[in-house]
Amino acid sequence: MTSLPEQPAQRRLGLVIDLDTCVGCHACATSCKEWNMGGVAAPLTDLDPYGAKPDGVWFNRVHGFEAGEGGAGRTVHFPRSCLHCENAACVTVCPTGASYKRAEDGIVLVNEDLCIGCKLCSWACPYGAREFDEAEGVMKKCTLCVDRIYNETLAEADRKPACVMACPTGARHFGDLADEGSEVSRLVAARGGFDLMPELDYRPTNKYLPPRMNASPAAVPPAAAGEAIRPESKFLQWVDRLFSR
Amino acid sequence: MHPAYSVIYFTVASGAGYGLLFLLGLQAAFDLLPVNPWSAPASGLFALALVTTGLLSSTLHLGHKLRAWRAVTQWRSSWLSREGVLALIGLPVAVAFLYGMAFQNDAGWWRALGLAVAMLSALTVHATAMIYASLKPIRHWNNPLTVPGYLLLALASGGVADLAMDAAFGSITLASGLLGLALLAAGIAVKRGYWRSVDAGEAASSPESATGLGAIGKVRLLERPHTEENYLLKEMGYQVARRHATRLRLVAQVLGFLVPALALALALLLGGGGLSALALFLALAAMLAGLLVERWLFFAEAKHTVMLYYGAGRV
Numbered sequence: 001m002t003s004l005p006e007q008p009a010q011r012r013l014g015l016v017i018d019l020d021t022c023v024g025c026h027a028c029a030t031s032c033k034e035w036n037m038g039g040v041a042a043p044l045t046d047l048d049p050y051g052a053k054p055d056g057v058w059f060n061r062v063h064g065f066e067a068g069e070g071g072a073g074r075t076v077h078f079p080r081s082c083l084h085c086e087n088a089a090c091v092t093v094c095p096t097g098a099s100y101k102r103a104e105d106g107i108v109l110v111n112e113d114l115c116i117g118c119k120l121c122s123w124a125c126p127y128g129a130r131e132f133d134e135a136e137g138v139m140k141k142c143t144l145c146v147d148r149i150y151n152e153t154l155a156e157a158d159r160k161p162a163c164v165m166a167c168p169t170g171a172r173h174f175g176d177l178a179d180e181g182s183e184v185s186r187l188v189a190a191r192g193g194f195d196l197m198p199e200l201d202y203r204p205t206n207k208y209l210p211p212r213m214n215a216s217p218a219a220v221p222p223a224a225a226g227e228a229i230r231p232e233s234k235f236l237q238w239v240d241r242l243f244s245r
Numbered sequence: 246m247h248p249a250y251s252v253i254y255f256t257v258a259s260g261a262g263y264g265l266l267f268l269l270g271l272q273a274a275f276d277l278l279p280v281n282p283w284s285a286p287a288s289g290l291f292a293l294a295l296v297t298t299g300l301l302s303s304t305l306h307l308g309h310k311l312r313a314w315r316a317v318t319q320w321r322s323s324w325l326s327r328e329g330v331l332a333l334i335g336l337p338v339a340v341a342f343l344y345g346m347a348f349q350n351d352a353g354w355w356r357a358l359g360l361a362v363a364m365l366s367a368l369t370v371h372a373t374a375m376i377y378a379s380l381k382p383i384r385h386w387n388n389p390l391t392v393p394g395y396l397l398l399a400l401a402s403g404g405v406a407d408l409a410m411d412a413a414f415g416s417i418t419l420a421s422g423l424l425g426l427a428l429l430a431a432g433i434a435v436k437r438g439y440w441r442s443v444d445a446g447e448a449a450s451s452p453e454s455a456t457g458l459g460a461i462g463k464v465r466l467l468e469r470p471h472t473e474e475n476y477l478l479k480e481m482g483y484q485v486a487r488r489h490a491t492r493l494r495l496v497a498q499v500l501g502f503l504v505p506a507l508a509l510a511l512a513l514l515l516g517g518g519g520l521s522a523l524a525l526f527l528a529l530a531a532m533l534a535g536l537l538v539e540r541w542l543f544f545a546e547a548k549h550t551v552m553l554y555y556g557a558g559r560v
Contacts, residue, residue, distance in 0.1 A: 002319045019458075029470070053473050061470035063554055065452075068462025075467060076458055080554055089381065095316035095326035114315055117308015120325055122480060123246070126382035126450065128551030131476045137308025194457045197550065199449040200381050208457050 002094040004087070005103035012106040012178040013144060014084050014205035015161065016187050020212045022171040024062055024077030031166035032060040032081075032142075040147045041112070045135040057131045059142040060163055074211050079172070081163070082129035082142035083196065083204030084108050090121040090130060090141075098139075106178075106205055107146055112138045126200050149174070177205055246383065247483040248544035255303035256373060257402075257536045259332075260395065262295030263366040264403020266339055270366065273346060273359030284414035286347035288407055293339060295406075300332055324379055328372035335365035370399045377543075384448045384560065385547035390439040398501075398536060401425075401432035405505050405532050408512070409525035416517025417525075425509050433502040436539065440494060448550065448560045455553040466556035481549035485542070493542055501535025504528065 036059060037044050046056035060081040067074050084101075088108050091099045098114035099121050101107070110121075110130075115138040122130040122139060130141045145161035148154060158165065164172045175184035184207075187193065193207035269289055272278045278285045304313045317333060319326040342362045345355025374395035377386035404425045411417050452466075453459030474482075485493075508528035515521040548560040 003322045026470075055473055055475055057476070058471075063470050064467035065456055065458060065464050066467045067456070067458040067464045072462065074458075074461050076456070076461075078456055078554075080470075092322040093325065093376075093379070095319050095323045095329060096312070097315070097319050114312070115309065116312045116315060118306070118316070118325065119308075119480065120323075120376070122476075123383065123549070124380055126550040128477045128481070128549075128554060132308070132480070134308075134476075139308075196457055197450045197454050199454060200550075210457065210460065213461070 002091050002097050002099055004091060004101055007103070008086070008178075009103055009106040010178065011104065011176045012084075012086075012205045013149070013175070014106070014177050014184070014207070015081070015144075015164065016173040016175070016177075016184045016193060016207050016209060017079055018171040018173070018187075018191075018209040019076050019078065020171075020191075020209060021169045022062075022077040022079060022167075023169055024064055025168060026062050027166040027168055028079055028163035028172060029058060029060040029062050031162045033058055035145060035148065035162035036143070039143065039145070041110070041140050041143055043133075043136070044140060045133045047134060057133050057140050059129075059131075059140070061128075076211055079163075080127065080129075081206075082108060082144075083127060083202070083206040084142075084144060085205065086203035087201055089124040089202065093120045093124045095120070107144045108141070109143055109146065110139055110141055112136070112140075115139055126197050126202065127204075177207070246544045246547040246549060247480050248541045249306045251302045251305035253537060253540045253544065255299040256395070257299075257533060257540050258295045258302070259299030259373070260370055260399035260536070261402035261406055261533060262292045262299060263335075263370050264399040264401070265289075265292035265406045266296070266335075266403070267363045267366040267400065268403055268407050269346075270342065270359035270361070270363030273342070273356045274363070276356070278346075279411050279415055281414040282350060283347075284411055286343055287414060288410040289339070289343040289346060291406065291410060292403070293336075293343070296332075296339075297336070324372050324375040328369060328376060331365060331369040331372055335362070335369055338362055338365060367396070370396055382450075382550040383547050384446055385443045385543075388439065388442055388446070390435055390442055394435050394439050397428070397432045397435050398539070401428040401502075402529075402532050402536060404428045405509065405525065405529050408509065409522065409529045412512060412517060412522035412525045417512065417521070419513065422509060422513040426506055429502050429506045429509070433498060436498070436501075443546070448548075450550045450553060450560065452553050452558065455550065465558075466554075469555060477551055478555065481551050482555065483545055485545040490542060490546055493538055497535050497539040497542065499535070500531045501539055502532075504531040504535070 044057040048054050063078040063080055065076045065078055067076055084106055088101050091101050096114045096116055098111045117137045119132055130139050133140050149159050160174045164174045173184050175182045177184055188207045191209040193209050195204050269285055304310050316326055316329045320330045339362050342355050342358045374392040378391040381387050408417050408425050452464040456464050458464045505528040508524045512521040512524040550560050552560055
């Protein structure tokens with residue numbers, strides 16, 4: 001059924017992505033591809049993988065943006081994947097019932113046996129989260145690693161999405177965003193986590209944490225006249241202390 | 246948006262077919278059918294041919310064509326599903342209507358059925374238009390003039406088809422000819438209004454809102470996630486050069502409205518007969534060609550918000 005669940009889910013599982021710590025290494029994207037090549041949505045077909053124009057299905061893509069000008073500007077690495085929206089139009093437009101949002105945890109999935117490959121869901125998603133698999137003739141998307149997070153054959157510490165497990169800087173956090181006390185909810189509250197394209201009212205579950213702002217030059221307190229400037233390395237601090245006696 | 250030829254043909258052909266069925270249904274209900282008893286059934290068959298080839302064509306772009314029947318199940322939420330349901334209900338009703346019109350001329354039941362045919366035809370075109378009009382990520386479609394455009398262009402092209410068939414089987418009345426001209430005028434008016442609206446409009450979304458980085462300053466793409474094309478760029482990244490778009494809009498207006506209007510005026514002056522029918526079939530051919538261009542532009546000029554992640558400054 002492609003109507004959305006009538007009651008808001010008790011649990012809203014999703015990701016919180018920290019744009020301050022993401023270094024743009026693409027480990028999340030490649031580990032996503034690796035896990036899902038053998039997961040429930042397998043295969044993630046590659047077309048012409050070793051040819052001149054390789055092309056294929058990925059659930060996670062890492063973009064690079066520049067924001068602002070000059071010294072106040074920032075380079076921001078920006079992973080983009082399904083946000084498992086509350087108002088998931090990709091689900092309601094589906095004519096066959098292949099797209100659905102799970103009532104129990106809010107994960108948006110595709111039943112590939114019902115999908116006719118009309119591509120309308122990919123048009124309805126403002127975020128480009130869905131990619132058509134030309135070889136399979138069906139639409140594919142991020143499953144939030146539904147086959148990892150509930151997988152009792154994995155050690156409990158490993159029951160997280162592959163992208164979260166792979167991130168070397170801990171920029172990706174997984175948890176229940178409906179639970180105000182959860183680690184992810186507290187992160188969102190503390191760091192001012194935000195929605196992408198809130199004006200479209202898709203109400204994404206996934207949140208992004210903003211880059212911490214550089215202290216602008218004026219905000220750094222100028223050294224008081226005559227005050228020794230503290231050297232940064234421990235060795236120089238010791239030398240400083242030695243000569244300050 | 247990538248213009249899929251199967252969908253372009255589908256919306257133009259089935260639009261004209263449903264427009265023609267709508268007019269025939271109303272003419273039957275209000276006892277306004279042409280004098281020649283074979284004129285209306287022939288028009289009806291022509292309409293059915295347009296509708297069914299259109300519907301069949303619409304399945305050509307599917308990844309799994311044999312599963313197309315599943316598309317009738319989700320009418321509670323999906324406009325595409327509603328379109329499928331309405332089309333499948335409409336076909337047997339239209340066939341019964343045509344059968345009555347052709348072979349049971351004395352009976353009255355098919356005249357009442359005409360109203361149902363007209364209503365189902367209008368609702369089907371409306372559902373087709375809503376598939377596009379309901380998509381918030383594409384502001385060129387999520388526009389108040391999308392639905393009126395689809396409805397009026399279907400009606401106008403159906404009107405020209407009706408006149409052509411009437412002329413082939415006898416003659417056209419002044420009233421029907423003037424109605425045809427009025428529909429053409431309304432069609433070009435709504436289409437020009439649509440173009441003005443999308444040209445002046447601004448998307449609610451921007452690179453700043455798409456990334457949430459607007460607080461830092463203006464946002465621009467530094468690097469794409471991948472060096473080659475992917476599905477998103479092929480499907481949503483289609484771009485038509487502005488120069489071509491302007492020319493194609495002109496072609497759509499000349500072929501889709503101006504030529505049919507002139508041919509229709511000529512047919513009215515000729516009054517009837519072979520030359521009049523020939524002029525009207527030329528009008529229909531020009532109109533359908535013009536509408537194919539118009540529909541191609543409807544797709545090719547539409548921009549999707551996902552391109553904000555791929556370097557588009559605005560969509």
